[in-house]
Amino acid sequence: MNVLDFVNAFFSDSAHWQGYDGIPQRFREHVQYSLLALAVAAAIGLPVGLLTGHTGRGGNALAFIANAARALPSFGLLVLAVLLIGFGLLPVMIPLVVLAVPPILVTTYEAVRSVDPAPVDAARGMGMHESRILFRVELPVALPLVLSGLRSAAIQIVSTATIAAYVSLGGLGRYIIDGLYQRDYEKVVGGATLVAVLALLTLALFWAAGRLAVSPGVRRR
Amino acid sequence: MSGFFDIPSDLQHSWTGLIGLHMREALLPVAAGLLLALPLALLCGRFRWLYPPVLGVTTVLYAVPSLAFFVVLIDYTGQTELTVMIPLALYSLVVLVPAIVDGVRSVPDETLAAATAMGFGPVRRYAQVQLPIAAPAVIAGLRVATASSISLVSVGALIGNQGALGNLLAAAQKYDRPELAVNAVLTMAALAIVCDALLVLLRTLLTPWMPRGGTARPKPAARRAEITPEGAVR
Numbered sequence: 001m002n003v004l005d006f007v008n009a010f011f012s013d014s015a016h017w018q019g020y021d022g023i024p025q026r027f028r029e030h031v032q033y034s035l036l037a038l039a040v041a042a043a044i045g046l047p048v049g050l051l052t053g054h055t056g057r058g059g060n061a062l063a064f065i066a067n068a069a070r071a072l073p074s075f076g077l078l079v080l081a082v083l084l085i086g087f088g089l090l091p092v093m094i095p096l097v098v099l100a101v102p103p104i105l106v107t108t109y110e111a112v113r114s115v116d117p118a119p120v121d122a123a124r125g126m127g128m129h130e131s132r133i134l135f136r137v138e139l140p141v142a143l144p145l146v147l148s149g150l151r152s153a154a155i156q157i158v159s160t161a162t163i164a165a166y167v168s169l170g171g172l173g174r175y176i177i178d179g180l181y182q183r184d185y186e187k188v189v190g191g192a193t194l195v196a197v198l199a200l201l202t203l204a205l206f207w208a209a210g211r212l213a214v215s216p217g218v219r220r221r
Numbered sequence: 222m223s224g225f226f227d228i229p230s231d232l233q234h235s236w237t238g239l240i241g242l243h244m245r246e247a248l249l250p251v252a253a254g255l256l257l258a259l260p261l262a263l264l265c266g267r268f269r270w271l272y273p274p275v276l277g278v279t280t281v282l283y284a285v286p287s288l289a290f291f292v293v294l295i296d297y298t299g300q301t302e303l304t305v306m307i308p309l310a311l312y313s314l315v316v317l318v319p320a321i322v323d324g325v326r327s328v329p330d331e332t333l334a335a336a337t338a339m340g341f342g343p344v345r346r347y348a349q350v351q352l353p354i355a356a357p358a359v360i361a362g363l364r365v366a367t368a369s370s371i372s373l374v375s376v377g378a379l380i381g382n383q384g385a386l387g388n389l390l391a392a393a394q395k396y397d398r399p400e401l402a403v404n405a406v407l408t409m410a411a412l413a414i415v416c417d418a419l420l421v422l423l424r425t426l427l428t429p430w431m432p433r434g435g436t437a438r439p440k441p442a443a444r445r446a447e448i449t450p451e452g453a454v455r
Contacts, residue, residue: 003293070365071413073372076406079390083399155284162286166379176289180379185296192289199284 003189010190021174023194029170030198033089033161037096038154044097045104045153046146053112053142054134062109066102074099074160082167092164099160100153107149111142143214151206158199162191172198225400229392232382240408243385246377247370248416250306254313254366261314262321263347272322279315287312287373291380305377305384312373313366320362324355353427360424364417371413375405 010016017023052058074095081091115138123137139146162173175191178184210219226236234242265272290308298304328351336350352359375387382388386405393402425431 067368067417068410068414070368071371071410071417073375073387073406073409073413075372075375075378075387076390076402076409079394080399080402080406083393083397083402155280159284159286162288163376173286173288176286176292180288180292185293188289188292192285192293195286195289196281196284200281203280 006186006189007193010186010193016190026170026172026174027194027198030158030161030172030195033092033096033164033169033171034154034157034198036089037093037100037157037161038150040093041097041100041104041153041157042150045101045149046108049105049108049146049149050112050134050139053109054130054138056113059109059113062105066106069098069102072098075163078163078167087168089169091167092161092169095163096157096160100157103153103156104149107152108142108146111145111149112138114145115141140215141218144210144218147206147210147213151203154202154206155199158202159195162195224398225404228389228401229396232388232392236404236408239386239389240412243371243374243409243412246302246305246374246383246385247309247412248367250309251313251363251366251370253306253310254317255363257310258314258317258321259352262318262325263344265318265322266325266347266351267343276319279318282311283315287376288379291377291383295380300381300383302383304380305374309370309373313370316366316369317359317362320365321352321355321359324358324362325351327358328354356427357424357431360420360427364420367416367420368413371409371416375409 019025048062052062072095077095077098078091081094085091112134119137119141120133123133128136161171162176164171165173165177172191172194175187175194179187179189179191228234228236228239232239261275265275287308290311291304294304294307298307325347332350332354333346336346341350375384375390378384378387378391382391384391386409389401389405393399393405
């Protein structure tokens with residue numbers, strides 16, 4: 001049997017489509033964990049990135065923090081958090097947020113900083129307030145790059161949220177962890193396929209968000 | 222914390238032994254990924270139609286969780302180091318191909334025309350003109366690939382003692398010794414930071430034409446030439 005046979009067998013088994021261990025339920029859980037982690041990471045990364053990008057100050061400190069956060073291993077953080085805090089949602093959110101903040105932070109900073117200074121100067125010359133310059137001039141121009149940072153963070157979260165199953169939570173990782181211990185490759189391959197599908201859906205969602213939110217004048221491609 | 226460096230004997234390695242193992246399992250895949258990415262990026266640069274499908278396939282591969290990769294590979298390569306290293310090499314490849322392609326594409330046309338006029342063939346032009354100029358973008362990709370590789374090796378602990386320093390995490394749970402988990406996390410972070418610093422040093426050595434001292438604010442005109450590391454990668 002090759003991988004495709006496993007995928008086919010997993011999805012054609014009707015038992016996999018219902019109940020608390022069914023695909024819809026696990027899918028929903030996975031989306032919930034991912035959205036929560038992305039929301040927390042964006043709540044940290046976006047304001048800091050926008051502000052430092054606007055003032056142009058603190059770039060080196062930011063790069064240092066992002067590099068340090070990137071150096072922390074997600075799986076190690078998860079195990080450590082569980083040992084120190086105990087089981088639950090919080091120890092899963094810690095590694096996911098640490099994973100997602102650096103791409104959001106660095107990309108947002110770079111996006112705002114690399115906005116053409118001429119329109120920013122023009123806006124300032126017209127007497128626009130600093131906050132209006134940031135939200136009405138810089139952010140719309142920087143939006144494609146800001147979205148790409150969010151997208152790369154979201155993909156990494158979706159793929160890594162599988163580790164939630166390792167500490168007894170649900171999500172699509174359940175199939176992978178359970179399949180590993182039950183020596184049930186069909187389950188593992190099925191779970192991995194679902195995660196990949198969710199990642200592709202995330203890509204599509206961000207593509208659509210880009211089409212809707214980015215002004216036609218800024219969109220180059 | 223007592224016993225910070227008391228590694229349980231079932232891991233069959235000392236702390237330094239685990240570090241050596243970890244570096245091998247993390248860096249060999251990055252090197253393999255780079256070796257594969259260089260010709261692939263050359264092809265993507267030559268044949269433009271090739272790049273979108275390559276990018277699509279690599280994005281899907283990147284979305285497959287490492288643990289699933291490991292478990293599926295056990296069937297073919299057993300519970301060995303190779304099972305951990307193959308997925309890591311693929312992840313490195315995924316990060317490096319767009320970094321190299323974007324870096325190589327940012328080389329000005331006049332430079333390429335000059336190289337062609339001097340009689341450089343496509344492969345020689347790629348290796349001796351485009352790659353050196355794209356070095357900052359390539360190194361930026363290598364930094365991301367190396368950091369994620371060092372972090373992901375530890376997941377190998379789940380498929381039976383193949384996670385090097387990650388095995389310490391498993392041991393920390395088994396023997397209820399949180400200090401071993403602290404040790405593992407800090408050691409992996411330190412390894413990642415040291416490798417990152419070495420790559421930055423390598424970039425400085427490879428690009429003698431770049432301005433030194435990163436503290437100075439670049440002039441607006443120079444800004445566009447700088448490629449944002451994160452943006453170039455994905």
